[in-house]
Every structure is written in structure tokens, then in C-alpha cells.
Amino acid sequence: MPESARPIAAVADPAEGAIVKLAILAVGGQGGGVLADWITDVAERNGYVAQSTSVAGVAQRTGATIYYIEMCRDSGRRPVFALSPSQGDVDILIAAELMEAGRAVMRGFVTPDRTTLIASSHRISAVSEKIEPGDGRASSAKVMEAARVASKRFIAFDMEKIAIEAGSVISASLLGALAGCDVLPFDPQSYEDAIAGGGRGVKPSLAAYAAAFAKARGDRPPSSAGSGAGPTNEGATHLTPSEAPAKAPSSSTPAAPAGPRVQLAGWDDLSARIDRLPEPVRAMASLGLRKVVDYQDLAYGGEYIDRLERALAVDDQGRGFRFSNAAAKHLANAMCYDDLIRVADLKTRSNRVARVRREVGASNETVLHVTEYFHPRIEEFCGTMPVSVGRYIEDRPRLAAFLDKRINRGRHVRTDSMSGFAMLWAIGGLRRWRRKLLRHQVETEHLERWYGLALDRAATDYALGVEILECRRLIKGYSDTHARGESKFNRVLAGLNLLAGRDDAAEWIRRLREVALKDEKGEMLDGALKTVASLDGDATQH
């Protein structure tokens, strides 16, 4: 159909008293139907005839879904309403989630000549965003920007938060935003009447409605009416780390720790060493120091700084201390490997108990039972044994298997109970002997190999050194997950031999690391490695 290759744009801009077209894009389960009913009700209360349509059924379970409403002043004659929204023919678009707002823009339901876009700026991550081993989240900033450009007016704020705070659901705060931005010629009271008429959960709904109403009012700069941009400060709060300018630690020194006087003195000495480091490295280094001391002890913090100083030796101001900063960050993570002791320690701290209660919203009086899910295997067991014992068992597969049969089992531990807590508390206490345990030896060797490699390469190829340090990001998780991460780490560094002598080696390692974070098994990584292998060894060009 060549004729329709170029979509036809409608002529008449909607005249006064014409049909008002309102579409709601939501995620199944958000209560878009309730919102549609309320809006229809409000319209009818204001002497309008209204028609709403939707697509119910399994098609909307947790998926993107559309509700559509058309309304016009009741003239006694029945207008002919359409049953679904058309591109470039929507006056008001309500998006109950930010990416749904993006979808609306993509589908052409938001146009600068007429569409008021009301969107909740919160995110409900789609499955595809969550299953990446790295950070697979979509860019909220890009969507905010596009929405701002595409709409006549753009009202965006976190309406989910408002709803939760009011103990209600987002449909109520969305209705409040609609009333608040005053794009429909309806009496605000009629919105509240509609909610009251609904009957269920009226009080919290009205609270959420009122809060969003006020915010929509306030968030509307006087100029914005018709002129385009709504509030413009929303995007910032929704940057995902990947796009945010790499999270720079605030240089303001964080609060000093509490503890016995002797240790505090030791801490001050370490802090003094940090203060003697070049300014650009200090912030990250002091965070790193806190982490390792919190993880083990002051001596461990000393080792951390010793290691870090080896990085500074090959670094200088000219390069902005990128290498040392990366070292400060990843040394800390590498030294704080996740072992049984670490987990037990974290789960038995007083501030953890407090956090759990905060997350459940339990008052201090509330009786709360907490169950932890552990599944130790022989590997973890050996790791928590003295080097000699651990190795002895590992070297005897039949003995290991025998023990594994008794250990390898899911264990549900009640940390609110005396026995359960005491057990974890005791394991956490093994911290004192950690340095003598097998896992520590393994991790330390691994760290030294990696760090040594980075230092060695940095001498000849600074950028490559930095990238090697960054590869530490690949190692995370426990048991199989940890093994998978380590194998990716090894595969990426194996790329080094293929890249020997290339002056774009650093760039390649970065790419390899990024694809390694894309899928679970690292199939994309293997593909990329093949590409690297196929590169011509000639490094002089570039």
C-alpha cells in the first residue's frame, strides 16, 4: 500500500466541546481499571457522556495494558466514540510507570501539539532488565527526555511512593495528578466524590489523591501551561548507575567509627595514612578502608593501604590517578570476599536487625520471626577449616563426598531464636582466625595474581592496567554463581594473551568485561573472544 507509506495526519485540531480522548497505559495488576472507572464516573458527574474500553483477561497479567476513555459534553445526542486510541489523537495520556510512558511515546500516543502526559516516574523493572548478571536496567533519563519533548505538557513524579505512603494504590495518586494538573474542566470535588462512591479503601485513597493533587499543582511552573516542559528536575533522581557519571564518593569524610579506645587510636593512624594519599584517591580509599576494617580488623586495613600504595607507585597526577582509584575500589572488594564468616557476622549485627524491622515496617514492640536460608556445601566447610585440614579433606574425594552428604543440605535458621542466633554468632566469631583458614589463603593468592598482573601491565599500558583491575567486578555471588563469575573473570583475562602488543588492548578488555555481564553462562563472552582471536596481530595501525 504505497499510499499509506507516509502516515496521514488528521486535519482539524480538536475544537471546543469536541471529544476528549484519554488513554491509560499501565502494568497489569496496577489497578488501571479502577482508575478508568473513576474517570468515567467523574466525567458523568460533570454532565459529560463517556465511554471506556479495555482489554481484560490473561493478556494483561503483569504485562503492559491499555485503558481508553472518550468523553464529551452531553448534548442529548449520542456521539460516536472510538474504541481504542489512535496515534496523534490523544489529549491526555496517563502512564502508571515510567517505561509505559516511554511506550506511549513510542506508539505515537503522545504528540507535542496536544497531549498532556501524566506519568509516575517510578520504575517497575521488566524481567529482561532484571535477569542480566550486570546492570540491565533501561535508561530512565532517555525516556524522561523523550517524554518531555514529545508532550505538550509533562507532569511526572513518583506517584507510587505517594500511594504507598498513604497506604493506598497508585490509581488514587494518578487520579490526583490528573485533577491537579487541571487539564479537564471538572470540579475537583467531583473527583473526590467518585473515589468516595467507589466505597472500598476510601480514606487512604483520598489521602493519596490529595497528596498527588497538591504535587501536580505545585510541580507546574506558571509558564508551563501549553508551553511544553513540565517539571524538569525529575530525570536526575532516576539515573541508573550505568549512565550516571560514575558514582563519585563524596570527599567529605564520613562519621568516625565507635569502639574501644585502643582500636580508635589505631583507626586514627590508618586514617592519617589515607590523608597522606593524593587528594583524588582519598575518598575511595577511605571507603575501602572502612570496608576492610569492618570486614576483618585494623591490621587488615593496614594491609589494604600497603597494597594500595603499590598502585600509587606506578600512578601519577597526569593520569588523574585512575589506576589507584580502581585499585582502592576493587582491592577492598577483593579483600572482603564473601565467606560463611562474613555472612554470619552481617546477619547477627544489631543494625541488621534494625534494618529488617524497618523494611517490614515493624515497630519495636512487634514480635517478628526471621528465618535465614543457608545451604552449605563441603566447599564452604573446607574453606572455613584451617589450611591443612581443609586441604587434607579436599585431597580425598571419597572423604569429601562422605562429609558433603552430611553437610550439603538446605538449613533454615531462625535468627530471632536463641539457638539459631548463637550458632551464627559463633561462626561470625571465627573472624579472629580467618587468616589461618583455607578460603583466605585461596582468595589471597588469587588477589595477588590479579593485582600483580594489573601492576605489571600498568607499567607498560596504563589503561590496560585499569581495565584489569575493573575485571574484579565479574567475581561475585556464592557457590556455583561464584564459580561462574570466576570462570568469566579468567576467560576475560585469558584474552590478554590474544591482545598482546595491541595498543587497543584496554578497549578490548573493557568490551569483553561488558559482554561477560550480559548473560549467565557467558556465551556472548565466548563469541567476543572468538572475535578477539580473529584480530590481526598487527598493532602498529590504530
Add this chain to the structure above:
Amino acid sequence: MAERSFAEEVKKLRLGAGDTFTGEGILAITKALLECGVGYVGGYQGAPISHLMDVLADSQEILAELGVHFEASASEATATAMLAASVHYPIRGAATFKSTVGTNVASDALANLASGGVTGGALIIVGEDYGEGSSIMQERSHAFAMKSQVWLLDPRPNLPSIVKAVEDGFELSEASNTPVMLLVRIRCCHVHGSFATRDNQRPSLTVAEALSAPRRDTARIVLPPASFLHEKEKVEKRWPAAVEFIRSRKINEVFGPENGQVGIVMQGGMYNGVIRALQRMGLSDDYGETKVPLYVLNAAYPLIDDEFLSFCEGKDAVLVVEEGQPNYIEQAFAAILHKAGRDTRVVGKEHLPMAGEYTGQVMLDGIGAFLAANAAHLLPAKIRAPNTTGNGIEIADLAKVVPGRPPGFCIGCPERPIFAATKLVEQELGRHHVASDIGCHLFSIMPPFELGATTMGYGLGPASASAFNSAEATRRSISFVGDGGFWHNGLTSSIGNAVFNRNDGVIVVVDNYYSAATGGQDILSSRAANRSKSTKHPIAEAVKGMGVKWVRHLDNTYDVGLMRATLKEALTTAEKGPKVIVASSECMLNRQRRERPVLDQAIKAGERVVRPKFGVDEDVCTGDHACMRLSGCPSLTVKSLDDPLRDDPVAFIDQNCVGCGNCGEVADAAILCPSFYRTDTLHNPRPWDRFVDHLRRRAIGFLQRRRESRRLTFHNA
């Protein structure tokens, strides 16, 4: 017990003359049935007609008063076969289902019904699940009407029109002794509008009265020689009668100017879309006063030749707006004009797409193109010669940014752990051929599970794996079927077939206590007591009754470990023949709807209530998201930490968590990580609870203070 409560809607069924019904299209049809004195109604639930079934199921009193028999049929074939009651008796009957899937299942009964013909009005209400939001293959019901020669009504999508169509449908059926299909599309079923009601009518003859005065007529039964006579009767008697009825009763409508050089013909269901396109081109006002002549086919089959020919009188070209393919109507009209020797041109799919929904933009483009080519003078200058496309403003392409959001398992869905277990088994035993079925469980084909190679129809999951049964095979096939599909026809077509053919595969029956995907209707194996239906018939018993020897019944799908072990056993046991696992746990959507109010009440009443919820220790989680690759639960999501030392977002469980247990079970079974924890909040604890809690907290507090006084603590670290 359906997903929604229809108490309000039920009241609306009592409205009488002079009242106004306001509500959904499909409920307007329900009311219209009673106004037409229907004697019995049957059907099979499924969007978009589920609500018709749900409301009638909740309206036992009204139906009893009127002497109307209502049945939640076992399948669409059952519902259509039920219309046999109108073959010999002057009773009006209606059957309803989702189409074309339902019509596919029903077509055996439909063909037999259509052959013998009917005495009482027989109406088949099909919810055409086509276009955006559809969950099935994209086909047309039109073909079924043509092949069985039953008449097809496709009314304009507004309540008064579809209500009138119900009335017309019964009369047309009786006037032509032919069943009539009433086609309503998804959005028309869910459209919110109003119409003036009439009093409900008691059927002229009730099924009870018919039973006490049985009738038979061999000439109506499909067996030679009668069957040959039926075919003749269809074309010699019933067809002309139908055409006469449609013509004389002006079922089809003509709008706009008497004469014009072009016109538009459309299925009734397309009317609003056509008008909107004309409105946007300035060729119609808001009320449908159009400048272009329109011929609206509220009866899409049969077509009325002379009606169409007189519409074409004096026109150069006529556009046929016919959604879907093949374009039967367009072809028929072309033939009519050709045979009549007219030179009016019929166009349609040249300007409108052959396949796909006729959305607003498609209509605007297609009708605009048609007018530009045949009556450009009608078009405003701006459309004839658009000087700009768009408005110059560059809008970033979000296609690469905005993630797709296909439907998936709900929060706490009991089917999620079944597929998590399956994924774990495959990690251990390698990949298997997995056959899927129709129902929520089909979401297993999506990330993160990506399990399932085919879906061949309702209850046909295991049947679709029946070829994979070989003596040389070293791996067994795994097939899934839901409880809905199981009772629909899976018991015979899948289980029975597997037993008879000695299939060695593994069959998992996903039992969530309801026909969940269609809105939570009760079925034979539902656990709830149902006032008008017989429930609580165990699937496992039925399977054994079919002759399956290896049957395992798991009554808690959230036990991922057991689920995995059972699947593994089924895949590896030496036992021959089908291995059937019945995995049962209640649909969480319905369970929450049932339990929430009760629990809230109990808490108010001061009873001891335990509320579970899951959480993740953000400092233990390392941000690998392995847990999400085995879950995909909406409430298990990611969040960034305000820690420059950490690169990747960590797992986080939001306030919507219902504490189903999947997270903990999966973390355990897959040996993921120790960052998950479950909290049980005790509402209205008993004194003993408080006492124990007090002791524990004192002891724990002591140990914590002891350690924290001997080390450095970084409270904001």
C-alpha cells in the same frame, strides 16, 4: 467463584421497562438474553466473554425465577451441542465462547446443528479475540459461518446496537431455522455504555416443560437420506428466508448522503473506527453525520446482493472495510458486481492491510488513500497535499530503550516454582523437549524460564508430545497441561491417548484450583464449595481412573526441592508408560482475594495472625541476579545501593511480596546465596509469644553488645 464479584451486575439483570442499564457490553448482552425469553444458556469462559458466564453463575435466583437453565459447559463443543435443545422444541437457547479457539472446538457440534436446523432460536455469541490484547492465533470466525451456513451478525459496537442484535438474532434464527452467530470483538465486550432495558421474559417453553412432552423428527437428524435433504434445504429454504428477514427488517444500515461517487461498506464492528477516521479528515461530525455514504453490514453473512447493488448505484468506487483475512466479503461483492455487469469498482485490501487489526491510524491511512485516489475533492487540502510530515520536532527513538513487557506470572504465582524446578532439572539432566498448553502456565515460554517448544490447543499439551515416544529414545519428553485444559479435553485427548499408546513421556498437570487464566472460574477439581456446581473431584483420581500407573500428587508446588526430585524421578524411572505429576497449589490472585479480607478481619478482631514476607540482605547480596533468572516475580526486583564500591544493583523485594516462599525455596534448591530471609510478623501475639520474644531479644542484645563493644563499628557503613 470468579476473579471479580458480580453482585452489582447481578442487580442490573433485574432492571425492567423504562430503566437504563449502564455497564459493560458483554453484560448488556447477558441482560438482552433474559429480555428475549431465552430458555437456556451455556458456554465456556474465556476473554472477552468470561463476564457473561460469571454473572449468570452468580444469578441463580433470577434464572430460577424465570425458569432459565444455565450451564458452565465442559467445553465449547459441549455448549454448542447443548443447542440441540432448540432442534425440536421452540425454546430459545444461547451458547457463548471465545473465538476462534472456541469455534474450532465447537465446530463438530456446530456442523451437526446447522445441518438439521433449529425450531427455537439458537444464538451463538462469539467473542472475537482479534488484534491488540488478543491471546490466541489470529483467525476469523467468518469462515465457520460460511462453511456450516449459519448466519453471522456483526453489530455496530455500542450497547443499543448489540442488544438489538441479540433480539434480531433469535428472530432471524427462528425465521430461517438456522443457528445464528453473534460476533462481538474484545473492546466491544468491555465497552462501558448504556441502553434502555425491557422486562425479562419467561421462556415460552421451559426445558422442564419440554422434558415432560418429548418430541422427535427423524428428518432433523444428520443421517442419510436426511443429511442430503438438509443441504438442499439450506440453500432452497433457509438462505432465502434469512435474506428476506435481513432485507425486510433492515438489519444492515445506510448512512450519509443519498448519492455520492464513492461509498464505504464495512462490517458493523468497524463502524466506529471508520467514523473516527472520517471525523479526523473533517468528513463527519462527532455524531456520525457523514459526507461519505456508508453501508454497514450488521449482518456480515449472508450478504444481500440487491441491497449492495442499490448502494453501488451511481458510484465509481466502493471501499470494503473488512478486518482480517481472507477478504471473503470483498471477494463476494466483486463477484456480485461482475455478475450484475456493473462498472463500480470494489477496493479494499489495496488500501487497507490484508492482515492485522484495523487501528485508528490504519483506518485513517486506508480511507484517506481510498478517497485521495477516487474522490480527492472531498479531502481537505491539508491531507491532499501535506507539506510537512510531523511537526519538525525530533523525538528520540525509544525502541532500543523501552523494554518489552509481555504478560507473565503474577506475584506469588504457584506455577513459578514448578518451572523453576524444571529449569533446575534441565541444568542437571540436560535440555528436554517440552510441550506447552493453553493457560497461565504458557508464560513459561517467556524469560526467565524459556521452557516450552509448542502449544497446540487447549488440553492438548501432552497430545502434542505423543510423537516423541520411541524405544531408542534416551530422553523423555515433558509436557504440561493446566487443570482447565485437563478437564476441557485433556483427560481423554492427552492422558487417555498417552495410556493407550503407551507413551513414555512425563506429563505435569498444573492444578491451581481454578480456570485461572479466564478469570478464576470453578472447575471439577476446584477446592471451593460451589452452590450450583459439583467440585472437589481430584485430578489424580481421574488420571488413575484413566489407567495411569505412575502418578505423583504434590500438594505444595512451592516445595521446589520436592518438585525437582519428583520431576527427576519421573524422567529417570525404569517404569514404562506415562508418568503423571499433579502439581497443586491455589492461584495466588484468587487466594489473596479470598484470604486478605478474612485475615484483616481476624487482625481487627484481635486474633493471632502470622503474616509472612521475604527480604534480601543488601550487604550479603552480590548483585548477580541468579535468583531472578529462576523467578521473574514482579516483587523481586533490583535497586541501586548508595555505595561507590558497588557497581551492580542488588536484589530487593518490594512491599507487594505475599510471602509465597518461592525465593527461599529456590535459593535453597539452587544453592544460590544466603541473602534471602523470611519475616513472619505476629499480629496480636499471645502473652507467651511476648514473653519468649522478650527473653530472646535480651539474650541476643547481650551477645550483640558484647561483640560490638570489642570491635570498631561503622554505623553508616
